Amino acid sequence: MKARTSLAFVTEGWEAFQKLSGLRHIENSADYDELVVLADMLVDAGAMQATHPCHSLFQVIADLIYAYDQRHYLQAEVHxxxxxxxxxxxxxxxxxxxxxxxxxxxxxxxxxxxxxxxxxxxxxxxxxxxxxxxxxx
Missing domain, CATH: 1.10.260.40 (lambda repressor-like DNA-binding domains)
Known part of the structure; x- marks a missing residue:
């Protein structure tokens, strides 16, 4: 497969996945709230377990939420x-x-x-x- 064809395949898949899941970069509090709901659903489904098929997805969402929190909420220094x-x-x-x-x-x-x-x-x-x-x- 050529690089262009491969990228087109990924782009189409990503657009479909975004529409289905709502997963995207967090730009504002509404995006944040949506991803927190998705993360909560994944936790309830057991995705925190490394053997769960959506574990990697959960980790990506948790990283996005964490990055947003770090940018927007002051964190007290904890020793x-x-x-x-x-x-x-x-x-x-x-x-x-x-x-x-x-x-x-x-x-x-x-x-x-x-x-x-x-x-x-x-x-x-x-x-x-x-x-x-x-x-x-």
């Missing part, structure tokens, strides 16, 4: 310890339930600001909570 506290609260965890960090006393020292999260702590926490390690920096 790794603040994120750790939030995750503990959301998952109803006690200090002794974080083997990724170590003993309860180590967790306590980190939460009190007496110790820092190490790279190994961050990697393990990121894996446990399915987050990017960058979220802790």
């Amino acid at each position: 790794g310890v603040d994120l750790l506290r939030f995750l503990m609260e959301q998952h109803d965890l006690r200090q002794s339930q974080l083997p990724e960090i170590g003993t309860q006393s180590v967790v306590s020292e980190i939460l009190a600001g007496k110790r820092e999260l190490t790279v190994n702590h961050i990697r393990a926490l990121a894996k446990r909570f399915a987050l990017s390690p960058a979220a802790f920096f």
Whole structure:
């Protein structure tokens, strides 16, 4: 297939897909709201699971939503310890339930600001909570 023919095929497919799904670059809050609804439907359908056939589509939509949020909404700076506290609260965890960090006393020292999260702590926490390690920096 020639490059021009291939591009024409992609263009036709993209136009049809856009009409069907509503997926496009987010230009305004109405576009944003539409993609959030689509993302929610995909979450409800199980598309957050890597084995779901629409997982990649969900990831693309999540990236578009994230990029729009970063451009339009000021984000408070969150430090790794603040994120750790939030995750503990959301998952109803006690200090002794974080083997990724170590003993309860180590967790306590980190939460009190007496110790820092190490790279190994961050990697393990990121894996446990399915987050990017960058979220802790």
